[in-house]
Amino acid sequence: FLKQFGTKGYRMPSEATLRSYKAFLVKYDAFLAGEDPSPERQREFVEGVIKTRSSGYARIAYYAISVYHYWLNIPTAPMYVEAADPRPHQMSDLEVEQLIQSCKNVKERAVILTLFESGVRAKELLGMAWSTSDLKGGFTRITMKGGREGEVPLFDRTVSALKELYKSGVAGDLVFPMAYSDLYNMVKRIGGRLGVKMTPHMLRHARGSQLRRKGVSLDRIQELMGHSDPKTTARFYAQLSPHELKEDIKKVV
Numbered sequence: 387f388l389k390q391f392g393t394k395g396y397r398m399p400s401e402a403t404l405r406s407y408k409a410f411l412v413k414y415d416a417f418l419a420g421e422d423p424s425p426e427r428q429r430e431f432v433e434g435v436i437k438t439r440s441s442g443y444a445r446i447a448y449y450a451i452s453v454y455h456y457w458l459n460i461p462t463a464p465m466y467v468e469a470a471d472p473r474p475h476q477m478s479d480l481e482v483e484q485l486i487q488s489c490k491n492v493k494e495r496a497v498i499l500t501l502f503e504s505g506v507r508a509k510e511l512l513g514m515a516w517s518t519s520d521l522k523g524g525f526t527r528i529t530m531k532g533g534r535e536g537e538v539p540l541f542d543r544t545v546s547a548l549k550e551l552y553k554s555g556v557a558g559d560l561v562f563p564m565a566y567s568d569l570y571n572m573v574k575r576i577g578g579r580l581g582v583k584m585t586p587h588m589l590r591h592a593r594g595s596q597l598r599r600k601g602v603s604l605d606r607i608q609e610l611m612g613h614s615d616p617k618t619t620a621r622f623y624a625q626l627s628p629h630e631l632k633e634d635i636k637k638v639v
Contacts, residue, residue, distance in 0.1 A: 407450040410435075414451055423455070425463030432465060477592040481582065485589075486543075488579045492554055496547040497562060497572060501589040503541040505610050507531060508569055508586040510538075514561040516552065521545050526561075530612045538610070591622065598623040 388404055417431050428451065435444040448465065455462040477485075482502055489495040500511055510528045518527040524540045540548065548561065557563065564572075569586055577584025590611070597607050608619040 403446075406446055410447040410450045411454055414447070414454075423451075423460060425461075428463040429465055477582075477588060477595075479596060481580070482589070482592050482596075484580055485576060485582070485584070488576055492547060492550045493562075494572065494576055496544070496551045497569070498576065498589065499544040499547050500540070501573075501586055502593050503544045504538045505590045505593040505612075506538060507590060507612075508566060510612075511586070512560075512562055512564065512566065512569060515559045516556065516561055517559050519548070519561065521549055521552075532614060534612075534614075536612065538612070594619075594623050 388408060414431055417434075418427060421427060431451070432444050432448050435447045452462045486495065486498055486502075489498055497511070500506060500514070501508075504526075506514075506528065507530075510530060513529050514526055519540070520526070521540065524542075524545055525537045526540055527535065527537050530536050551561070562569070573584050573586050573589070594607050594611055597610070598604070604616065604619050604624060607623055608616050611619060613619045
Protein backbone atom coordinates (compact mmCIF):
# COMPACT_ATOMS: atom_id res chain seq x y z
CA PHE A 387 0.00 0.00 0.00
CA LEU A 388 2.74 2.50 0.95
CA LYS A 389 4.36 1.97 -2.44
CA GLN A 390 1.23 3.40 -4.09
CA PHE A 391 2.08 6.93 -2.97
CA GLY A 392 3.38 8.97 -5.87
CA THR A 393 2.17 6.42 -8.45
CA LYS A 394 -1.63 6.60 -8.27
CA GLY A 395 -2.44 10.21 -7.67
CA TYR A 396 -1.43 10.36 -4.00
CA ARG A 397 0.97 13.14 -3.05
CA MET A 398 4.32 11.60 -2.20
CA PRO A 399 5.04 12.32 1.49
CA SER A 400 8.48 12.51 3.06
CA GLU A 401 10.29 9.40 4.27
CA ALA A 402 9.59 10.42 7.87
CA THR A 403 5.85 10.72 7.15
CA LEU A 404 5.83 7.34 5.41
CA ARG A 405 7.44 5.81 8.49
CA SER A 406 4.71 7.39 10.64
CA TYR A 407 2.00 5.98 8.36
CA LYS A 408 3.59 2.54 8.50
CA ALA A 409 3.86 2.65 12.30
CA PHE A 410 0.21 3.64 12.70
CA LEU A 411 -1.01 1.03 10.20
CA VAL A 412 0.95 -1.73 11.94
CA LYS A 413 -0.63 -0.68 15.24
CA TYR A 414 -4.04 -0.45 13.58
CA ASP A 415 -3.73 -3.98 12.21
CA ALA A 416 -2.69 -5.28 15.64
CA PHE A 417 -5.55 -3.36 17.26
CA LEU A 418 -8.13 -4.95 14.94
CA ALA A 419 -6.66 -8.42 15.57
CA GLY A 420 -8.48 -9.88 12.58
CA GLU A 421 -11.80 -8.13 13.24
CA ASP A 422 -13.61 -6.15 10.58
CA PRO A 423 -12.79 -2.40 10.76
CA SER A 424 -16.25 -1.30 11.85
CA PRO A 425 -16.91 2.43 12.37
CA GLU A 426 -16.91 1.84 16.13
CA ARG A 427 -13.51 0.11 16.04
CA GLN A 428 -12.06 2.84 13.83
CA ARG A 429 -13.19 5.56 16.25
CA GLU A 430 -11.90 3.55 19.20
CA PHE A 431 -8.45 3.31 17.59
CA VAL A 432 -8.22 7.04 16.81
CA GLU A 433 -9.50 7.99 20.27
CA GLY A 434 -6.81 5.76 21.76
CA VAL A 435 -4.16 7.65 19.80
CA ILE A 436 -5.52 10.94 21.18
CA LYS A 437 -5.32 9.65 24.76
CA THR A 438 -1.85 8.15 24.49
CA ARG A 439 -0.23 10.66 22.10
CA SER A 440 -2.02 13.83 20.94
CA SER A 441 -4.69 15.15 18.59
CA GLY A 442 -1.93 16.00 16.11
CA TYR A 443 -0.80 12.37 15.96
CA ALA A 444 -4.44 11.27 15.80
CA ARG A 445 -4.98 13.36 12.65
CA ILE A 446 -2.00 11.64 11.03
CA ALA A 447 -3.35 8.25 12.09
CA TYR A 448 -6.82 9.07 10.77
CA TYR A 449 -5.44 10.17 7.41
CA ALA A 450 -3.31 7.03 7.17
CA ILE A 451 -6.20 4.65 7.81
CA SER A 452 -8.53 6.71 5.57
CA VAL A 453 -6.25 6.35 2.55
CA TYR A 454 -5.60 2.74 3.47
CA HIS A 455 -9.35 2.04 3.57
CA TYR A 456 -9.83 3.83 0.25
CA TRP A 457 -7.16 1.63 -1.29
CA LEU A 458 -8.96 -1.47 0.10
CA ASN A 459 -12.39 -0.10 -0.91
CA ILE A 460 -13.50 0.00 2.74
CA PRO A 461 -15.58 2.95 4.02
CA THR A 462 -13.94 5.10 6.68
CA ALA A 463 -16.03 6.29 9.60
CA PRO A 464 -16.39 10.07 9.60
CA MET A 465 -15.03 11.62 12.76
CA TYR A 466 -13.80 14.96 13.96
CA VAL A 467 -10.28 15.12 15.31
CA GLU A 468 -9.49 18.47 16.87
CA ALA A 469 -6.50 20.17 15.30
CA ALA A 470 -3.48 20.51 17.53
CA ASP A 471 -2.28 24.00 18.34
CA PRO A 472 0.62 24.55 15.88
CA ARG A 473 2.35 26.96 18.21
CA PRO A 474 5.07 25.24 20.22
CA HIS A 475 5.54 25.48 23.96
CA GLN A 476 7.43 28.72 24.50
CA MET A 477 10.37 28.54 26.88
CA SER A 478 11.30 31.76 28.63
CA ASP A 479 14.79 33.24 28.29
CA LEU A 480 15.38 32.34 31.93
CA GLU A 481 14.46 28.69 31.34
CA VAL A 482 16.84 28.49 28.37
CA GLU A 483 19.66 30.07 30.39
CA GLN A 484 19.06 27.66 33.27
CA LEU A 485 19.17 24.78 30.79
CA ILE A 486 22.52 25.97 29.43
CA GLN A 487 23.93 26.38 32.95
CA SER A 488 22.82 22.86 33.88
CA CYS A 489 25.06 21.29 31.22
CA LYS A 490 27.72 19.12 32.86
CA ASN A 491 30.31 18.97 30.07
CA VAL A 492 31.39 20.78 26.92
CA LYS A 493 29.56 18.37 24.60
CA GLU A 494 26.23 19.00 26.31
CA ARG A 495 26.87 22.74 26.28
CA ALA A 496 27.81 22.75 22.59
CA VAL A 497 24.69 20.76 21.69
CA ILE A 498 22.28 22.98 23.64
CA LEU A 499 23.84 26.24 22.46
CA THR A 500 23.91 25.19 18.79
CA LEU A 501 20.30 23.97 18.84
CA PHE A 502 19.15 27.16 20.53
CA GLU A 503 21.29 29.99 19.16
CA SER A 504 21.38 28.79 15.54
CA GLY A 505 17.85 27.37 15.59
CA VAL A 506 18.87 24.26 13.68
CA ARG A 507 16.81 21.10 13.44
CA ALA A 508 18.12 17.92 15.08
CA LYS A 509 18.98 16.33 11.71
CA GLU A 510 20.83 19.48 10.67
CA LEU A 511 22.82 19.49 13.90
CA LEU A 512 23.80 15.84 13.44
CA GLY A 513 24.95 16.60 9.89
CA MET A 514 27.30 19.43 10.92
CA ALA A 515 30.90 18.86 9.86
CA TRP A 516 34.13 20.47 10.99
CA SER A 517 35.24 20.78 7.35
CA THR A 518 32.24 22.98 6.49
CA SER A 519 32.27 25.00 9.71
CA ASP A 520 34.06 28.34 9.88
CA LEU A 521 34.47 28.98 13.60
CA LYS A 522 36.51 32.12 12.99
CA GLY A 523 33.87 33.62 10.73
CA GLY A 524 30.98 32.21 12.76
CA PHE A 525 29.17 30.15 10.13
CA THR A 526 28.52 26.51 9.31
CA ARG A 527 27.20 24.98 6.11
CA ILE A 528 24.46 22.39 6.56
CA THR A 529 21.97 20.37 4.58
CA MET A 530 18.55 21.74 5.46
CA LYS A 531 15.11 20.18 5.29
CA GLY A 532 14.25 19.23 1.74
CA GLY A 533 17.90 18.73 0.82
CA ARG A 534 18.70 22.43 0.44
CA GLU A 535 22.25 23.53 1.23
CA GLY A 536 22.72 26.68 3.26
CA GLU A 537 24.84 28.56 5.76
CA VAL A 538 23.64 29.31 9.26
CA PRO A 539 25.28 31.68 11.74
CA LEU A 540 27.17 30.49 14.80
CA PHE A 541 27.01 32.96 17.65
CA ASP A 542 29.73 33.79 20.17
CA ARG A 543 28.82 31.38 22.96
CA THR A 544 28.26 28.58 20.46
CA VAL A 545 31.60 29.24 18.77
CA SER A 546 33.38 29.18 22.15
CA ALA A 547 31.76 25.86 23.07
CA LEU A 548 32.58 24.34 19.66
CA LYS A 549 36.22 25.46 19.91
CA GLU A 550 36.47 23.86 23.35
CA LEU A 551 34.82 20.70 22.01
CA TYR A 552 37.32 20.56 19.13
CA LYS A 553 40.29 20.99 21.48
CA SER A 554 38.99 18.14 23.66
CA GLY A 555 39.61 15.75 20.79
CA VAL A 556 37.54 14.81 17.75
CA ALA A 557 37.08 11.57 15.86
CA GLY A 558 36.16 12.11 12.23
CA ASP A 559 34.58 15.07 10.50
CA LEU A 560 31.17 15.11 12.17
CA VAL A 561 30.87 17.71 14.91
CA PHE A 562 28.35 15.61 16.83
CA PRO A 563 28.86 11.93 15.87
CA MET A 564 25.78 10.42 17.49
CA ALA A 565 22.44 8.89 16.55
CA TYR A 566 19.22 10.88 16.85
CA SER A 567 18.14 8.69 19.78
CA ASP A 568 21.35 9.63 21.62
CA LEU A 569 20.74 13.33 20.95
CA TYR A 570 17.11 13.07 22.05
CA ASN A 571 18.05 11.29 25.27
CA MET A 572 20.81 13.80 26.01
CA VAL A 573 18.46 16.79 25.70
CA LYS A 574 15.79 14.94 27.68
CA ARG A 575 18.32 14.19 30.42
CA ILE A 576 19.50 17.81 30.61
CA GLY A 577 15.92 19.05 30.80
CA GLY A 578 15.19 16.50 33.50
CA ARG A 579 17.70 18.21 35.78
CA LEU A 580 15.35 21.19 35.82
CA GLY A 581 12.15 19.16 35.84
CA VAL A 582 11.39 20.14 32.23
CA LYS A 583 10.31 17.69 29.52
CA MET A 584 12.71 18.74 26.77
CA THR A 585 13.12 17.79 23.11
CA PRO A 586 15.71 19.13 20.65
CA HIS A 587 12.99 20.87 18.62
CA MET A 588 11.83 22.89 21.64
CA LEU A 589 15.13 24.77 21.64
CA ARG A 590 14.68 25.73 17.99
CA HIS A 591 11.24 27.12 18.74
CA ALA A 592 12.54 28.86 21.85
CA ARG A 593 14.98 30.77 19.65
CA GLY A 594 12.33 31.75 17.12
CA SER A 595 10.01 32.93 19.91
CA GLN A 596 12.81 34.89 21.60
CA LEU A 597 13.73 36.68 18.38
CA ARG A 598 10.09 37.58 17.75
CA ARG A 599 9.71 38.95 21.29
CA LYS A 600 12.77 41.12 20.72
CA GLY A 601 11.29 42.60 17.55
CA VAL A 602 13.13 40.65 14.85
CA SER A 603 11.06 40.61 11.65
CA LEU A 604 9.36 37.43 10.49
CA ASP A 605 11.35 37.35 7.25
CA ARG A 606 14.63 37.34 9.22
CA ILE A 607 13.32 34.60 11.51
CA GLN A 608 12.31 32.66 8.41
CA GLU A 609 15.89 32.88 7.13
CA LEU A 610 17.35 31.57 10.38
CA MET A 611 14.75 28.82 10.78
CA GLY A 612 15.17 27.74 7.16
CA HIS A 613 11.43 27.78 6.44
CA SER A 614 10.80 27.52 2.70
CA ASP A 615 7.29 28.95 3.15
CA PRO A 616 6.81 32.25 5.05
CA LYS A 617 3.38 31.01 6.14
CA THR A 618 5.10 28.44 8.34
CA THR A 619 7.03 31.17 10.14
CA ALA A 620 3.91 33.28 10.56
CA ARG A 621 1.91 30.33 11.91
CA PHE A 622 4.47 29.68 14.64
CA TYR A 623 5.68 33.14 15.55
CA ALA A 624 3.32 35.88 14.36
CA GLN A 625 0.92 35.63 17.30
CA LEU A 626 2.13 36.88 20.65
CA SER A 627 1.01 35.31 23.91
CA PRO A 628 -1.30 37.43 26.15
CA HIS A 629 1.64 38.05 28.51
CA GLU A 630 3.88 39.23 25.67
CA LEU A 631 1.10 41.41 24.28
CA LYS A 632 0.59 43.02 27.68
CA GLU A 633 4.32 43.70 28.10
CA ASP A 634 4.53 45.28 24.64
CA ILE A 635 1.58 47.55 25.33
CA LYS A 636 3.04 48.61 28.69
CA LYS A 637 6.14 49.87 26.85
CA VAL A 638 4.17 52.42 24.87
CA VAL A 639 1.35 53.55 27.21
